[in-house]
Amino acid sequence: MLDLIRTGYGVALFGTLLLSLGPSRWFFVSERFGGYAKSSPGIDRFQNPRLLPVVLFVWFLSAIGLILGYHSVIAALVNLILCHYFFIQMRWKGVLRGMGAPGYMSYWMGAYLFFQEYARFYDPTGSLQRISLMAFRSDFAIIMLSAGVYKILSGYPKNHGMNYGMVNPFWGKYWRYFGKLHTQHLSFRLLNHLGYATEIAAGFLLLFPSLELYGALLIFFTFLFIATQIRLGFLCEMVMLGSLIYLQKGGIADQWLQAWWPKFIPVTQASPVAMPFLLQVNEILIVFFLIYIALLIPVNAGLYYNFLARKPLTKPFQKLLELYTNTLGAIIWRVFTVDVVNFYVQIWVENKVTGNKQLYSVPGSLDWKSRFRYCHVGEFVGLTSVFTTLKYYPNQPSLFQERLLRYAKTVPCPAGFKLVFEYVSIQQKEERFHHVPIAQFVVDLEEEKIEESAILPEMRGLLRSAHPTSPVHEAARPGTYAPSPSINT
Numbered sequence: 001m002l003d004l005i006r007t008g009y010g011v012a013l014f015g016t017l018l019l020s021l022g023p024s025r026w027f028f029v030s031e032r033f034g035g036y037a038k039s040s041p042g043i044d045r046f047q048n049p050r051l052l053p054v055v056l057f058v059w060f061l062s063a064i065g066l067i068l069g070y071h072s073v074i075a076a077l078v079n080l081i082l083c084h085y086f087f088i089q090m091r092w093k094g095v096l097r098g099m100g101a102p103g104y105m106s107y108w109m110g111a112y113l114f115f116q117e118y119a120r121f122y123d124p125t126g127s128l129q130r131i132s133l134m135a136f137r138s139d140f141a142i143i144m145l146s147a148g149v150y151k152i153l154s155g156y157p158k159n160h161g162m163n164y165g166m167v168n169p170f171w172g173k174y175w176r177y178f179g180k181l182h183t184q185h186l187s188f189r190l191l192n193h194l195g196y197a198t199e200i201a202a203g204f205l206l207l208f209p210s211l212e213l214y215g216a217l218l219i220f221f222t223f224l225f226i227a228t229q230i231r232l233g234f235l236c237e238m239v240m241l242g243s244l245i246y247l248q249k250g251g252i253a254d255q256w257l258q259a260w261w262p263k264f265i266p267v268t269q270a271s272p273v274a275m276p277f278l279l280q281v282n283e284i285l286i287v288f289f290l291i292y293i294a295l296l297i298p299v300n301a302g303l304y305y306n307f308l309a310r311k312p313l314t315k316p317f318q319k320l321l322e323l324y325t326n327t328l329g330a331i332i333w334r335v336f337t338v339d340v341v342n343f344y345v346q347i348w349v350e351n352k353v354t355g356n357k358q359l360y361s362v363p364g365s366l367d368w369k370s371r372f373r374y375c376h377v378g379e380f381v382g383l384t385s386v387f388t389t390l391k392y393y394p395n396q397p398s399l400f401q402e403r404l405l406r407y408a409k410t411v412p413c414p415a416g417f418k419l420v421f422e423y424v425s426i427q428q429k430e431e432r433f434h435h436v437p438i439a440q441f442v443v444d445l446e447e448e449k450i451e452e453s454a455i456l457p458e459m460r461g462l463l464r465s466a467h468p469t470s471p472v473h474e475a476a477r478p479g480t481y482a483p484s485p486s487i488n489t
Contacts, residue, residue, distance in 0.1 A: 001247055001254055002116055003069065006076075008241045009109050010066030012234040013079065016106060017060055019233065023373050026382075026410045027096050028052055028086060034410060036095035036382060043093065046085075055082070066113065073121055076114035083107035088329040092478040095407050100381035101335045105238035108143075108329075112136045112245065115285070124272040128282045128289075133245065135289040140242055141206035142296050144219065147333035148199030153308075154337040155469025156192045163188035164426050165341035167433045169363045170380045171230055183428040195336075198222045206246060216246040230336070231363075233377035299324060303332050306481035310473055313482075322480050332481065338467040339391055341426075345383055346437075348420040349413055357420065360411060383407065387423060387463075393474055394464040395484060401450055408443040419443040422455075425462055439463055 020027055029035025030047040037047050059082050065075025087107045091098030098104065115136075119129035155161055166172040166188075167179040181187065198218055205215030220243045227236035247253040302313060302321045312318045325331065334340065350357035361383070363374045373379050386407050389400040408419050421441040427434050438459040442451045454460045466472035474484040 001244060001249070001257060002120070004257060005109075005241050005244055006066050006069065006072060006113055006117065009113055009238070010063050010068075012237045012241070013106065013110075014060065014063040014067065016102070016234050017056065017063060019376050020378065021056070023376050023379060024052060024056060025049070026373075027099075027378055028055065031406050031409070036406065036410070037090060038093045038406070040093075043090075058082075072117045073114070076110065076117045080107075080110045080114045083110045084329075088327075091329070092326070095382045095386060095403055096378055097381055097385040098329075099233075099378045100385075101333070102233045102235040102238070102377050102381070104329055104331070105235055105242070108139075109238050109242060112242070119282075120272065122273055122275065122278045123282055124274045125282075126272075128286055131286050131289045135292050137206065137212070137245060138293050138296055140245065141203045141215075142300055143203075143333060144199045144206065145203035146300060147335055148196045148203060150332055150334055151196035151199070151337060153471050154334070154339070155467065156196045156337075158469055159184065159189055159192050160338045160467065160469045161341075162191045162195050162336065163433075164338060165230060165336055166191075168341050168344055168426060170344045170374070170384075171232075171336075171341055173229055173231060179433050182431050183433060184431075194222075212246040213248075213251070216243040219243040231375075231377055231380065235377065295324070299330055300332075303330070303481055306483070307332055307473075308471060310483045312476075318480075318482060322482075326479050337470070339388060339470050339472055340384055342467060343387070343423060343425050345387055346422040346424060347411060348422065349411070350418050350420050350442075352416055352418055360419075387421075390463050391466050391472060393478075393484075395474060399478075404441060404443065404450060405448060408445060413445055415446070419445065423463060425459065 026035050028037075028047055029049060029052060030037040030039045030043045032039040032044050033048050035047060037043050058078060062075040062079040062082070065071055066079065083103075083106050086096075087098040087103035090096070091103075096103075099106070112132075115132040116129060119126075119132060123129050151161060163178075163183070167175050169175045172178060178187075199222075202215040202218040202222070205211040205218065220240050223236040223239045223243075226232070227240075230236075244253075299321065302317075303325065306312060306318075306321075313321060345361070346359060347361040348357040349360050361374050363380075386400070386403045389396075389403055393399050404421070408421075411419055413419055419442070421443065422437050423439045423441070425436045425438050427436055436456065436459070438454070438456045440453050440455060442453065443449075444451075476482050476484045
């Protein structure tokens with residue numbers, strides 16, 4: 001089973017990197033060199049065009065090593081370091097926002113594989129492998145519970161959730177078909193209820209050893225279906241692989257694998273090496289994972305307290321909470337909820353003199369010159385996160401302007417042209433979904449100036465307010481759910 005997960009993850013990682021080759025000049029480079037990452041001396045030294053080919057080459061090698069099982073511990077360690085840097089450390093420091101949930105699951109699965117592969121070769125007692133597996137199983141269950149609970153809080157039971165994503169051209173693969181359906185169509189209501197119910201049910205099942213197989217299967221087939229409907233890169237495949245960590249050695253799935261395992265996929269036969277130094281390292285890691293398990297519920301409770309009670313913890317505990325969660329990437333899973341999927345942004349390149357303009361952002365287009373970038377989930381995450389800044393930080397306009405300018409500089413715009421970002425709201429009207437442009441943000445890169453104009457002034461408030469079913473409030477800054485002081489005043 002571990003070989004299957006390792007090989008499957010290697011393939012998904014390779015696919016993610018392959019899709020990222022073109023956008024890598026934005027994804028993994030700082031704004032000083034035309035990328036998404038906020039410029040600083042440390043970031044500029046690592047995220048620059050000279051090092052980018054080296055980083056990608058090493059990352060691809062690690063993916064191939066995982067697929068083939070060749071020096072898998074080193075390959076897993078290299079991948080983990082790169083995933084943690086780009087998807088966790090850079091989450092609040094760039095427009096890419098750590099590639100959202102797809103980036104986080106790449107990191108999470110990378111961490112799981114490293115510790116399991118390391119334990120396979122260097123844990124003769126088997127204790128580290130058991131304890132680390134327990135930690136990842138517990139964490140996966142909490143992730144599912146958190147995602148399901150937030151869907152309930154953000155409007156899924158009231159039919160505000162999955163349906164917006166399915167009719168959104170940036171996210172939905174069949175948005176034209178679903179856009180023709182009645183807003184209260186049975187398929188929408190069913191998928192919204194299943195959206196939170198399956199995650200919560202699976203999360204609870206995964207907490208009990210006698211029931212975890214059923215929870216794993218529920219997650220596996222749920223995300224198999226989602227993969228056929230929504231553009232999420234390899235997120236669904238990563239989650240499906242994550243559900244396999246619950247399958248027991250000697251169980252039905254394990255027996256089936258042994259009987260049908262493809263001959264071309266290598267099986268690792270390892271005899272763990274007992275080295276005095278590594279035995280001490282293993283003891284430290286065991287303590288780390290025991291603490292990690294013990295803190296899972298308090299940490300997630302702290303995040304939800306910040307978010308729902310709209311209050312910070314006492315100062316020392318709040319600082320510790322933010323240090324811990326930002327180091328390890330723990331978040332409230334607001335994946336595919338209404339504030340993220342009920343709008344999209346069209347980008348036009350407009351001639352300043354004639355007013356003639358051409359659409360640049362075409363989801364799903366295979367135009368290799370420019371629009372292929374809008375086939376990548378990271379691009380959807382990045383562009384969406386720029387404009388959710390208006391909702392998440394309405395009293396911090398400079399944050400939005402900084403992010404929009406940084407994004408705009410990556411869009412090809414000849415001299416004498418300007419960029420027009422058109423905010424399109426998805427609304428349920430007259431029994432159908434309507435795509436309503438409500439505002440434009442005109443970016444003049446030559447002057448580095450942004451002008452906002454309302455297309456429908458009466459709807460302008462939608463830009464800077466959460467959906468009525470959403471509990472979103474303004475946080476003090478990126479990286480915390482503690483509220484902004486302006487909320488209390």
